[in-house]
Amino acid sequence: xxxxxxxxxxxxxxxxxTGVMYSLVALGFVLIFKAxxxxxxxxxxxxxxxxxxxxxxxxxxxxxxxxxxxxFGTHVHNWGPGLNSVLAILLTILVMILFAWLVEKLxxxxxxxxxxxxxxxxxxxxxxxxxxxxxxMWGADIKTLDVGIPSGGSFWWEDVTRTWVSEGYEYYxxxxxxxxxxxxxxxxxxxxxxxxxxxxxxxxxxxxAVADDHQAALTVGIxxxxxxxxxxxxxxxxxxxAGIMWGSKSGVQxxxxxxxxxxxPVLILGGFTSIPGAIIGGLIIGVGEKLFxxxxxxxxxxxxxxxxxxxxxxxFLMFRPQGLFGERIIxxx
Amino acid sequence: xxxxxxxTSLALSMSVAGVAYSDLVIPSxxxxxxxxxxxxxxxxxxxxxYFTLLNERDGGIGGVPVRFLPCETAYNTEKGVECYESTxxxxxxxxxxxxxxxxxxxxxxxxxxxxxxxxxxxxxxxAANGKVFSHIFNYPGTYWDxxxxxxxxxxxxxxxxxxxxxxxxxxxxxxYGKEPIRTLEELSKKHGYDLTLIAVDHPGQEQxxxxxxxxxERPDYVMMWGWGVMNQVAIQEAANIRYPMENFIGVxxxxxxxxVIPVGxxxxxxxxxxxxxxxxxxxxxxxxxxxxxxxxKAAGDGSNLGKVLYNRGLYAAMLAAEAIxxxxxxxxxxxxTSEQMRDGMEALSIDAARLAELGLPNFGPPIQVTxxxxxxxxxxxxxxxxxxxxSWSLITDFAGADxxxxxALIAEDSAAFAAENNITPRGC
Numbered sequence: 001x002x003x004x005x006x007x008x009x010x011x012x013x014x015x016x017x018t019g020v021m022y023s024l025v026a027l028g029f030v031l032i033f034k035a036x037x038x039x040x041x042x043x044x045x046x047x048x049x050x051x052x053x054x055x056x057x058x059x060x061x062x063x064x065x066x067x068x069x070x071x072f073g074t075h076v077h078n079w080g081p082g083l084n085s086v087l088a089i090l091l092t093i094l095v096m097i098l099f100a101w102l103v104e105k106l107x108x109x110x111x112x113x114x115x116x117x118x119x120x121x122x123x124x125x126x127x128x129x130x131x132x133x134x135x136x137m138w139g140a141d142i143k144t145l146d147v148g149i150p151s152g153g154s155f156w157w158e159d160v161t162r163t164w165v166s167e168g169y170e171y172y173x174x175x176x177x178x179x180x181x182x183x184x185x186x187x188x189x190x191x192x193x194x195x196x197x198x199x200x201x202x203x204x205x206x207x208x209a210v211a212d213d214h215q216a217a218l219t220v221g222i223x224x225x226x227x228x229x230x231x232x233x234x235x236x237x238x239x240x241x242a243g244i245m246w247g248s249k250s251g252v253q254x255x256x257x258x259x260x261x262x263x264x265p266v267l268i269l270g271g272f273t274s275i276p277g278a279i280i281g282g283l284i285i286g287v288g289e290k291l292f293x294x295x296x297x298x299x300x301x302x303x304x305x306x307x308x309x310x311x312x313x314x315x316f317l318m319f320r321p322q323g324l325f326g327e328r329i330i331x332x333x
Numbered sequence: 334x335x336x337x338x339x340x341t342s343l344a345l346s347m348s349v350a351g352v353a354y355s356d357l358v359i360p361s362x363x364x365x366x367x368x369x370x371x372x373x374x375x376x377x378x379x380x381x382x383y384f385t386l387l388n389e390r391d392g393g394i395g396g397v398p399v400r401f402l403p404c405e406t407a408y409n410t411e412k413g414v415e416c417y418e419s420t421x422x423x424x425x426x427x428x429x430x431x432x433x434x435x436x437x438x439x440x441x442x443x444x445x446x447x448x449x450x451x452x453x454x455x456x457x458x459x460a461a462n463g464k465v466f467s468h469i470f471n472y473p474g475t476y477w478d479x480x481x482x483x484x485x486x487x488x489x490x491x492x493x494x495x496x497x498x499x500x501x502x503x504x505x506x507x508x509y510g511k512e513p514i515r516t517l518e519e520l521s522k523k524h525g526y527d528l529t530l531i532a533v534d535h536p537g538q539e540q541x542x543x544x545x546x547x548x549x550e551r552p553d554y555v556m557m558w559g560w561g562v563m564n565q566v567a568i569q570e571a572a573n574i575r576y577p578m579e580n581f582i583g584v585x586x587x588x589x590x591x592x593v594i595p596v597g598x599x600x601x602x603x604x605x606x607x608x609x610x611x612x613x614x615x616x617x618x619x620x621x622x623x624x625x626x627x628x629x630k631a632a633g634d635g636s637n638l639g640k641v642l643y644n645r646g647l648y649a650a651m652l653a654a655e656a657i658x659x660x661x662x663x664x665x666x667x668x669x670t671s672e673q674m675r676d677g678m679e680a681l682s683i684d685a686a687r688l689a690e691l692g693l694p695n696f697g698p699p700i701q702v703t704x705x706x707x708x709x710x711x712x713x714x715x716x717x718x719x720x721x722x723x724s725w726s727l728i729t730d731f732a733g734a735d736x737x738x739x740x741a742l743i744a745e746d747s748a749a750f751a752a753e754n755n756i757t758p759r760g761c
Contacts, residue, residue, distance in 0.1 A: 007549060014541050021539075069634065077634075132366075140370040142565065144595045152573045152599070175548055177541075177573055246538065249569060251595025255368035255536045255562040262539065293542040303506040303532035305542060 001164050003171050010174045011294045012287055017180035019286020020187045024242040025263040026270065026278040027190070028235040033272045034211045035231040036108075038119045042127035044260025046096075046236060049134045051243030051252045053095050055143040057088035063137040085147040089240070096236030097229075104229045112224070131257060140254065145247040151179035183245045187279065190241060194234070194275060203230060211273075261306075265313035271326025280324060288312045355668050356400040357393065357657060359384055359650075360420040362430050367407035368536055369561045371591050372642055374633065376431060377403070379646025381632035382625050386617075387654060389624040394657045395667040410434040417442065426657065426674040427451055429649055433509040436469075441754070444468045449675040453649050454479070454585055454608050458512055459746035461708025463679065464758035466747065470678050472652070472709025473700050474734075477742060479584050479606050480513035480556075481734035482713040484520050486582065486606075487554050489729075496525035501552035503543060503559065503567055506532040510558045513584070517556075519738050527552075537563025544570035557583040564592035572599025579604060582715070589641040590725075593718045601720035604728075606713045609648045610696040611725040613639025617647075617692030641716075641725060644696075651691060652700070656681050679704055698731040704761035711739070 025047065032040040040046075056063060060082035069075060083091065107126065111119055158173030165171035198204035209217040210227045218224060243252070246259050270281020289305040289312070297304045322328050361380055364373035384399045393399050402423060404416035413435030417428060428443060428450045430436045436456030443450045449468045452460065458477045460469035474482075488495060502517060504510035514530060521528040529552060531543045537559065544567075547555060555576065557567055564587045571581050579602045583592070588605030618638060626635045637643040660669045660677025669677070681702040688696055698712040712731040719726065751758055 011542075011545065014545060018539065018541050066634065073629065075634075135366065135370075140365065140374055142371045142591045142595055144597065146597075151569075153575065172548070172551075175545060175574060250538060250562050250566045251591075253368070253371055253562060253565075254366075255538060258368060258536050259538060290542055294545075297542070301532060302530070302543075303534045305539070306534040 002166060003169050006161065006165060006171060006174060008291075008294070010176075011290050013174070013176060014180070015287035015290030016283055017177065017184055017286070018290065019266075019283040020184045020279075021180065021242075021245060021282075022262050022266045022285055023279045023282030024183065024187055024190075024238070024245060025259050026266040026282055027187075027194075027275065028238040028242065029260075029263055029267055030270075030272060030275055030278045031194075031235045031238065032231055034275075035207055036119075036210075036228055037116055038123060039116070039272070040235065041120060041123040041260075042130060043235065043239060043263070044257040045127040045130045045134070046099075046239035047243040047246065047259065048252070048254065048256040049099075049130050049243075050092055050096055050236065050240035051145060051247040051256060052134045052138040052143070054088055054092040054147075054240065054244065055145050055247075055252050056138045057091050058082050058085060058145075059143070061138060066139060067136060089147070089244075092240055093237055096240060097233045100229050100232030100236055103232055104225055108228055109225060127257070131254065135254070143247075143252040145244065145252050147244055147248070149179055149182050149244075149248055151177060151248060154178055154181070179245070179248055186241060186245070190238065191275060191279060207231065262309070265309040267323070268310075268313035269316045269323060271323025273327050274323070274325035277323055277325030285309050285312060356398050357669070358400045358402060358420075358424045358426055359653065360402040360404060360416070360423070360425045360428060362406050362413055362416050362428060362432075362435065363403055364406050364408040364431070366405060367409070369408040372561065372589060373408060373431065375589065375591075375637045375640055375642035376646035376649075378631070378633040378637050379643040379648075380429065380650045381646075382621060383647045383650035383654065385625050385630050385632070386621055389628065389630060390620060394654055395661040397667045399654075406432065406435065408432055410438055414438050414442075421446055421448060424671070426669065426671050427653055427678070429453065429653070430456070433457075433507075433512075437508065440466070440469055446671075447675070448671040449678050451649065451653065451678065453645075453652070455509070457750075458708075459743045459750060461706060461711075461743050462747035462758075463704050463707040464747075464761055465751045465756055466707060467759060468675055470702065470707040472681070472702050472707060473697060474608050474711045474713055475708050475739075475743075476512040476558075476584065477516040477739045478708070478711035478734035479713055480516040481520060481739050482732055483556055483582050483584075483606055483715075484517070484524065485732060485735065486604075486715050486729065488524065491553075497527075498525075498554070499527040499529065499550070499552040500554045500556060501529040501531055501547055501550070503531045503533060503540075503547075503555060503557045505537065505559050505563055506534045509560065509586075513556075513558055515742055516739060519742065520735065523735075523738065533559070533563055533567070535563075536561060537566055540566050540570050543567075544574055544576075547571075547576065548574045554580045554582065557581070557587045559583065559587045564589075565595045568592060568596045568600050568603055571603075572596055578602035579717075582606070585645075585713070588716060588725075590723075591642075593720070594723065598720045600718055603718045605716055605718075607641075607716040607725075607727060608697065608713055609644055610693070611639075611641060611644065611716055611727060613644075615693050615696060620692060648697060651693065652681070652683075655683055655687075655691075678702060679707070704759070708743070711736075 028043045060078045060080040062079050065077050153175050157176050161174035206222045266281040266285050270277030289309050292308045293304050363377035384401050388398050402420050406413040433455050436452040452471045458475040460466040460471050583605040585606050585608050593600035625631050656677040659680050660673045664673040683700045700709050711734045714727045714731045715729040716725045717728045
């Protein structure tokens with residue numbers, strides 16, 4: 001093969017991997033929207049908050065230490081050397097469950113039967129609140145996140161693909177980031193677990209019942225409030241996974257919450273109610289934007305990815321307003 | 334009778350208040366929140382702590398205390414302009430907008446209001462021409478100086494010949510990131526290197542395409558004009574594709590601990606241009622610890638002392654304080670106005686002896702500002718990151734830019750600005 005063909009394959013491959021990273025963020029949106037009809041604006045901030053909490057546990061940081069020191073004139077920062085990654089992840093999951101319970105207790109239960117726009121506005125408020133809370137709890141400095149996932153280019157893949165080039169060409173081998181490969185594996189595992197959970201467990205069936213029809217689910221004794229806590233807990237877990245993957249790339253900092261912007265075109269394209277849609281949508285956006293940047297980018301000055309993802313999503317929207325896998329909205333008058 | 338007493342006491346309290354409020358007002362347009370907060374906090378702490386030190390140790394500047402007015406911008410241009418409007422009436426002496434976007438908005442406003450703006454190493458580069466930009470200062474150096482000094486460093490590395498070499502510029506796709514392009518294009522004509530421009534959209538969390546391109550094209554050197562998360566991701570991606578870090582050089586806004594520490598060992602050897610010294614091994618820091626930190630008056634918790642952006646905030650405050658002293662000397666008033674501050678900035682002169690006297694020996698190059706030249710000496714050094722010791726060190730002396738190229742560009746751009754805005758250049 002010529003280097004041009006190999007470079008195109010490399011771009012497609014990396015686009016797929018990047019798409020998986022987008023899908024990890026989009027999954028959290030889908031879970032909550034499917035179960036409660038809420039577009040959770042705070043999903044990106046949840047990923048940030050989960051990653052901050054994880055690093056806090058890993059490094060043994062005392063939450064609210066800046067505030068404590070300011071009020072009491074103390075100089076406390078750490079309670080100890082910190083926890084290992086597994087224990088820290090488990091504790092962070094517990095924190096995200098507590099967060100889900102508090103969201104239901106303090107916010108959602110007062111908004112039952114409200115218009116979707118009211119619920120959406122409430123999540124905007126929640127996002128700003130959590131951003132401030134995360135800052136207050138863990139500080140605004142950039143934190144290094146390392147849970148032992150390897151990163152960097154794969155030497156093995158470079159060596160294998162170097163031999164694919166036709167004779168007479170110079171080629172350095174194909175690049176693939178090990179962190180992206182791990183993210184893809186984790187995303188597959190996550191979707192499998194979520195699918196099995198929703199198909200084969202009693203709670204999963206209850207979740208699907210609520211997603212299909214709130215009123216009908218209530219009449220057969222399913223507690224809407226418990227379901228909301230469960231769904232927000234799962235979305236919190238997904239946010240933690242997304243936070244770990246994105247935080248490992250750039251360090252944990254407040255711009256991590258902006259990854260939600262990358263999930264929006266994925267949702268428009270894949271549909272707001274479909275878990276496979278979030279994955280397929282992510283892959284299409286990832287490959288589409290990378291190929292566009294590779295082929296057309298140099299002709300128009302580059303940096304096309306942000307806007308091209310939305311253009312691609314809008315193009316799909318013209319033909320399938322509910323997204324590729326979303327449920328068709330039929331309203332009878 | 335009661336009414337007369339009331340009037341008398343009111344007049345008395347007003348006169349007392351008048352004395353009590355005689356002070357030097359320094360607004361601080363800072364950002365401690367938002368996506369750029371990790372950098373903004375360090376700068377803001379350094380800026381505030383230096384003025385606190387002057388108040389605590391010396392009772393202010395020339396016997397007049399400094400009144401510090403912090404205002405949160407979150408690095409948002411609209412909020413920055415709001416901060417300016419809400420604080421200018423307090424008798425503000427100088428604005429340090431800490432954002433190229435805010436600086437562009439303040440250039441006409443502050444000039445009309447007669448308040449100087451110090452966009453230290455950022456903002457509009459051609460504001461270095463004091464004949465056109467009477468109230469805007471960007472000493473000790475500009476983006477164009479930085480670009481030229483980096484190219485000079487590359488020339489040194491390559492034995493003075495860049496013919497056939499390639500340089501890629503990875504830049505934030507904004508007015509800030511595009512600033513060095515003209516200079517680099519001019520320098521490429523002069524030195525014969527190939528220039529590749531690679532834009533990264535805000536915020537820069539995803540840069541796979543850009544670094545795949547660099548991996549394919551293998552430029553000999555990569556320069557970076559980034560900010561915030563873009564810097565960390567770029568350095569991480571460079572490490573991932575095993576790009577030689579000693580050939581990766583950032584501007585002074587891509588040069589902090591925040592940019593390299595998250596990348597760990599992979600960032601070892603990364604270089605950047607510096608406008609001032611690194612670390613806290615300066616006598617001034619002893620005073621900072623004694624009068625500010627240990628006294629519980631520091632803006633932060635003290636953990637940022639000596640970090641690059643803390644030092645930059647401190648340097649900016651020191652330059653402002655020295656300009657105030659100069660203005661006090663020129664006007665004969667201790668309690669100066671913003672116009673007198675402008676005069677002080679325009680006559681600012683700091684030599685090596687003065688830096689040593691301030692407790693910052695060799696912290697920066699000597700500075701001489703004039704009516705024509707608001708950009709200062711335009712000197713920069715190269716700093717390099719050591720991941721093992723987690724510290725920066727200066728690996729070159731402070732060197733100057735290619736004045737022949739940079740000054741011609743400044744003259745051209747400022748003339749265009751003057752023509753667009755009907756400004757008649759001052760005679761200096």
